[in-house]
Every structure is written in C-alpha cells, then in structure tokens.
Amino acid sequence: MxxxxxxxxxxxxxxxxxxxxxxxxxxxxxxxxxxxxxxxxxxxxxxxxxxxxxxxxxxxxxxxxxxxxxEKEITELKEMVETLVKTQTDSSLAETKTSKKTAKLKIKDKLVESDVPEEIVEEIINRTRNKLSDKKVTNKKLEVEIINTLKETIKTADVDNKRIHVFVGPTGVGKTTTIAKLASIYTLYKNKKVGLITIDTYRIGAIEQLKSYAEILGVPFEVVFSIKDIPKILENMKKCDILLIDTTGRNSKNAMQIAETKQFIEKIQPDNVYLVLSMTTKQKDLKLIIENYNALGYNSLIFTKLDETEIYGGIITSSYTSGKPISYITTGQNVPEDIELADPSKLFKLVMGEE
Ligand SMILES: Nc1nc2c(ncn2[C@@H]2O[C@H](COP(=O)(O)OP(=O)(O)OP(=O)(O)O)[C@@H](O)[C@H]2O)c(=O)[nH]1
Ligand SMILES: [Mg+2]
Structure with a gap:
C-alpha cells in the first residue's frame, strides 16, 4: 500500500x-x-x-x-478535441458558404419586395448560376448576370402587322377598354380599317360596351352568338385590315369556361391571341392565370392598370411564367390615351423602382 x-x-x-x-x-x-x-x-x-x-x-x-x-483517456481526449475543432471548422465553413450564397443579393431583395413569388426568384437565381461556367462567381458578378436574365425575361413584341387579334383574360382586367384604345389608335392615327367583333354575349351590357365604341369610331361591329356564325362574320369583315375580337372574362380556374373560349378561338384561327393581365392581380394568382390560360395558346401579353399600383413585380412573374413577350401596357381609363407600346428597358426600370 x-x-x-x-x-x-x-x-x-x-x-x-x-x-x-x-x-x-x-x-x-x-x-x-x-x-x-x-x-x-x-x-x-x-x-x-x-x-x-x-x-x-x-x-x-x-x-x-x-x-x-x-493513454486511453488521452487518446479519447485527443479525439474529442479533434472532433470539436472539425465541427467548428465545418460549421464555420458552412456558415461562410451559406452566407456567400445568401449574402445580400440586393437584386433578390428587390424582387421579393416587388412580390415576385419566392420560387420564381430562386428559379431565376439558379438559372443564372447554371448559365455561368465559372461557378465561383462573386456576388457582384452574379447580380450583374441576374439583371441580364431579368432583362432577357422581359421580351416585347410588336404584333401590329398581324390581322386577326383575339383578347382573352380574367374578368374586369380591361380587355374591352384596351380594344377600344387600340381600335381608336389604328383608326385615327394609323389609318387602318378596323373591324370590331365580340363573342362576349355572357355579361349584360358587354355587347353595348363595344358597340358604342364601334359607333363612335364608325367601324363595323359584329356579335358572335354561336360558333357557326364565325365564318360568315369573318367573311363580312374581309375588307378590314385589322380585326379586334373581344371575349368574355373567364375565371382561369374554371376549365369549362376556358374550354368554351378555346372552341371559338379554334374556329376563328386568329393571327395573335393577347392575354390581358392586370398589374393589380396578386402575383401568385397571375402565375395560376397564366398557367391555366395556356390552353388558349396566347402569343403575347398586355398589362393593364399600371396606374393603380406601385409594385410591378408582376411584369417579371408574368414574363417568366409565360415566356411570352409583352405588347402593350395600359395606364388608365382614358380611351385612347392611356396605352403604350411595351418598352423593355422602361419595364425593367419600373420593376426595379427606378422609373
Ligand atoms: N385604372 C385603370 N383602369 C382601367 C384600365 N384599363 C381598364 N380599366 C378599367 O377597368 C374596368 C374594367 O374594364 P373592362 O374593359 O370592362 O374590362 P374587361 O376585361 O373587358 O371586363 P369583362 O368583360 O367583364 O371581363 C373599367 O372600369 C375600365 O375603365 C387601366 O389601364 N387603368
Ligand atoms: Mg369586356
């Protein structure tokens, strides 16, 4: 002892x-x-x-x-210390990685502030990252590239040279008013012979609304009550340079209503289908509308009511979701003043709050 x-x-x-x-x-x-x-x-x-x-x-x-x-204890201790150091290094590495990834991308904040749905913002950022061959880009470079992606997303199209145009879109977005604006511009300023047609016989007053514009402008006006009337009506209007065709506002969630409008469009065989969207619509809904209206094969977009909001992320949401160009924007109720040809750089500045 x-x-x-x-x-x-x-x-x-x-x-x-x-x-x-x-x-x-x-x-x-x-x-x-x-x-x-x-x-x-x-x-x-x-x-x-x-x-x-x-x-x-x-x-x-x-x-x-x-x-x-x-000896055993020392080994254990050593191992513990090593694991501790490793975990700390790993987590601090991970922190730097995520902080790099999420590090204040100002452009991301801008898009989120503009109500562009989170999943679209992420998709745009990922698409940009994938486009870049150098994966270790700085945030600054990434920002520049995201801006380029956004600019590419906002496309515009001048469809003035087309003859038969159908206007589709949700209820109350301004389809009829936009038709009246364009009909006035074509007639009064572009010297075109315009014909107005409506297939909106659903809502009370819809016919009169377009008819009164046709009368003011002194242009032919026809109502399609049934699909079988279409060939005859198109024949009646064959001398017109441009036909503007109004449709009933449809709830995009109602597939039956969309299918009904589709039958008319298939018979008309237009050169261009405008999807009219209001900038006051929530962007999650805009995305849904765009997806549900795909069945109608629209070619270009018209954004209305830009005067009623200060958040223009819908321009990105709609362009990105649809992949379609924007033709016109409308900025008020006045016929024909409150309509403009879409200008991509102006639209981009609007989204960024620079306009
Ligand atoms: N502030 C504002 N109001 C607009 C604009 N365009 C249309 N409106 C108004 O929106 C309302 C609905 O317009 P309509 O042209 O009747 O809409 P619609 O899409 O034809 O409606 P439905 O035929 O019922 O589906 C009217 O009060 C228009 O004056 C715009 O750019 N800005
Ligand atoms: Mg209408």
Whole structure:
C-alpha cells in the first residue's frame, strides 16, 4: 500500500495528480483545508491537503510512462478535441458558404419586395448560376448576370402587322377598354380599317360596351352568338385590315369556361391571341392565370392598370411564367390615351423602382 499526501489548490488538481501517480484505483483517505506556512501564509488563500492511498500494483511502474488507462483517456481526449475543432471548422465553413450564397443579393431583395413569388426568384437565381461556367462567381458578378436574365425575361413584341387579334383574360382586367384604345389608335392615327367583333354575349351590357365604341369610331361591329356564325362574320369583315375580337372574362380556374373560349378561338384561327393581365392581380394568382390560360395558346401579353399600383413585380412573374413577350401596357381609363407600346428597358426600370 502506498499513501501519499498532496497539497493542492483544488480537489480537481488533487484528483489529476493522484490518478497520474497512483492510478485509477487510488482512494482518497482524507482531505482538509490548511493555511500556508510562512509569515505571509495567513493572508494567502487556504490550500487543500489530500491524502490518497493505492495498492502497490496500482502504482505506476514508471512515472514517465503513462498508464494504459491514461493513454486511453488521452487518446479519447485527443479525439474529442479533434472532433470539436472539425465541427467548428465545418460549421464555420458552412456558415461562410451559406452566407456567400445568401449574402445580400440586393437584386433578390428587390424582387421579393416587388412580390415576385419566392420560387420564381430562386428559379431565376439558379438559372443564372447554371448559365455561368465559372461557378465561383462573386456576388457582384452574379447580380450583374441576374439583371441580364431579368432583362432577357422581359421580351416585347410588336404584333401590329398581324390581322386577326383575339383578347382573352380574367374578368374586369380591361380587355374591352384596351380594344377600344387600340381600335381608336389604328383608326385615327394609323389609318387602318378596323373591324370590331365580340363573342362576349355572357355579361349584360358587354355587347353595348363595344358597340358604342364601334359607333363612335364608325367601324363595323359584329356579335358572335354561336360558333357557326364565325365564318360568315369573318367573311363580312374581309375588307378590314385589322380585326379586334373581344371575349368574355373567364375565371382561369374554371376549365369549362376556358374550354368554351378555346372552341371559338379554334374556329376563328386568329393571327395573335393577347392575354390581358392586370398589374393589380396578386402575383401568385397571375402565375395560376397564366398557367391555366395556356390552353388558349396566347402569343403575347398586355398589362393593364399600371396606374393603380406601385409594385410591378408582376411584369417579371408574368414574363417568366409565360415566356411570352409583352405588347402593350395600359395606364388608365382614358380611351385612347392611356396605352403604350411595351418598352423593355422602361419595364425593367419600373420593376426595379427606378422609373
Ligand atoms: N385604372 C385603370 N383602369 C382601367 C384600365 N384599363 C381598364 N380599366 C378599367 O377597368 C374596368 C374594367 O374594364 P373592362 O374593359 O370592362 O374590362 P374587361 O376585361 O373587358 O371586363 P369583362 O368583360 O367583364 O371581363 C373599367 O372600369 C375600365 O375603365 C387601366 O389601364 N387603368
Ligand atoms: Mg369586356
């Protein structure tokens, strides 16, 4: 049996020493606080005296050779420290990675502020990233490229040279008013012979609304009550340079209504189908409308009521979802003043809040 006394500052220190010198099986025989010796001992903090005992066989064979247990513990400790360091490095690496990825892309904030749905924003950013051959681009470069993607997304189309135009879209977005504006411009400023047709016999007053514009402009006007009337009506209007055809506003979620309008369009065989969308529509709904109206094979977009909002993210949402060009934008109820040919750079500035 070996008995040893340790004067230490703490129990922790004592245990470490005992374990090291006497082994794991050592037992503490006693402990007490003692005052340090010497003149100044009184003023110094008390020390701890610990007495421990261990069997001879447990005594370390060689003070300089750590015991098996200690060796094991040291290895375990080493491993723990290594894992700790690794986890810390990993997480700080991950942090830098994500912070790089999500690091304030100003353009992203702009799009989100403009109510562009999150999934569209992410798609635009990912599409841009994939386009870049160098995957380790700086945020600055990525921003520039995203702006390019956005600019590419906003396409415009001049469909003035086409003859038969059908206007489709949800209820109340401004289809009839837009037709009246365009009919006035073609007649009064472009010297074209316009014919107005409506297949909207659904809503009370719809016929009269377009008819009154036709009368003011002095242009031919026809109502399609049934699909079978179409060939005859088109024949009646064969001398017109441009035919503008109004349709009933449809709830895009009603597939039956969409299918009904589709039958008319198939019979008319227009050169261009405009999908008329209001900028005041929520962008999640715009996305849905665009997808549901796909069945009608529209070629270009008209955005109305830009005067009624200050958030123009719908331009991106609609262009991105449809992939179709924008032909006109309308900015008020006045016929014919409040309509403009779509200008991509102006539209982009609107989205960015720079216009
Ligand atoms: N502020 C504003 N109002 C508009 C604009 N375009 C149309 N409107 C108004 O929106 C309302 C509906 O217009 P309509 O042309 O009847 O809409 P519609 O799409 O033909 O409607 P339905 O035939 O019922 O589906 C009217 O009060 C128009 O004056 C625009 O650009 N800005
Ligand atoms: Mg209408």
């Amino acid at each position: 070996i008995v040893k006394r340790y004067i230490v500052d703490s129990m922790q220190e004592a245990l470490a020493k005992i374990r090291y010198e006497l082994g794991n099986d050592a037992v503490i025989v006693s402990q007490r606080k003692i005052r340090q010796k010497g003149f100044l001992g009184f003023f110094k903090p008390k020390k701890l005296e610990v007495t421990a005992a261990a069997d001879d066989k447990n005594k370390k064979q060689d003070k300089n050779q750590p015991s098996k247990e200690l």
